[in-house]
Amino acid sequence: MKSSAITPVSTRCGRVLRLLGHLAVGVFIVATRYSRLAQAERAVVTRRWAQQALKILGVSIKVQGVNPGFYPPNTLLVANHVSWLDIAALNSCTVSRFVAKREIRKWPLLGWLAYVAGTLFIDRGNRRDASRVNQILADAMKNGGCMAVFPEATTSDGSGLLPFKASLFEAALLAGGTVQPVSLRYQRPDGTLLLEAAYIGELSLLQSLGQVLRVPQIEVEISYGQPLKAGDAGLDNRFLLADAARREVARGLGLALEETPPPAVPAAEETRT
Template sequence: MKSSATTSVATRCGRVLRLLGHLAVGVFIIATRYSRLAQAERAVVTRRWAQHALKILGVSIKVQGINPGFYPPNTLLVANHVSWLDIIALNSCTVSRFVAKREIRDWPLIGWLAYVAGTLFIDRGNRRDASRVNQILAEAMQNGGCMAVFPEATTSDGSGLLPFKASLFEAALLAGGTVQPVSLRYQRPDGSLLLEAAYIDEISLLQSMGKVLSVPEIEVEICYGKPLKAGDAGLDNRFLLAEAARAEVARGLRLALEAPAAAASQATSETGA
């Protein structure tokens, strides 16, 4: 049964103040020494920062499946997209560099933080930009990186799963890497779906943060699906990889999908990254 309990004004204000302080710490680290750290050291710092941010927000993590490691090499992590919290939740377990829409680069402070932390920005209105990003992704993966994308290309309320855009799965094929499907489900302690976490429709980031701050306890179930080796039989093109990854994410969300579409059909109907 859905709970109607909300946090007090004092609790929300306390969370905001602590979160601002924690954000200031992150800005200081990135501005002063983050670029000088080795990748493994960056991963440790990022995971610790993410874990503490979730603690401030009253968010706990429940892991299902086998975590591939806190920074698995030559890996493309793909997940469903629900909230701005997704990146923090994922980084608290498996640290990745993310691909984000170009508009985020222009966000005050957050855009700069994302850029300095290694986020790649893609112009989703330009299909040709996917080729550029794929080359960068593949090179980073071959150099031992763990990269992450949200192939739905937008957020949902978490109750379903949108079609996956196949474009950026090409990077895994170019790198000869592994695609790691991950399912994200926001729920209350009793297991019921938590819609307040969804960053959807026309609400602003501040409005979305207000909704999250109003919830006493949030549980994020992170389910790691079966790793998919790009190039293996049945996974030798980006459309088959996207289809297999979506099936794994749906399984983690306990959703039933429609019958898989043929790869050729997907190729002709795909409209973006």
């Protein structure tokens, strides 16, 4: 049953003011010293900032499964995509550099913050751009990085799971890395699904923020699935990896997927060395 409780206006205003102050702190850190920090130090700063942002918004985290670590090396984190809150939620537990659609780079302030923090931007309308991003992802993973992608390539309301785009799973194969599936479920404290957190359709960022602020308490259930070693038997091409990862994410969400035959590998890939 959906709760009718709404955050008081005074509390919402207070959260907005605190959030603006927190953003200002983030801008100051990024502009003055973030680029000079070692990667481990950046991860600490990022996690603390994400945890505080969630606290300001009244968002708590509930973890299921085994967290692969603070900044697991040579790892590709893959998760379902519901909200702009996803990045803060994931970074509050496992810090990653993200891949995002290039339109986000144009967002006022937030786009700049994402860029300086190491986000990679991809032109989803250009298939050839995936090759460029895959190589950057693979190089970063080989150098001990933890990268993250949302393979649905868009947001949903969280009640289901969209098909996964397989293209960026190639990076895990190039790096010989691990794919870590993660499920994100936004809910109320009683466990019922929270649709207000979804950033979908024609909703603007400000409208979405308004919806989030109206909810007194938000819980994000983060479920870590079974890690998948790229290149292992049954996981030796990006389509098989994407299918296995999607099934792990669905399992974490409590969703049953229809049984489908193993995805076919395009003829051009059968000769790839």
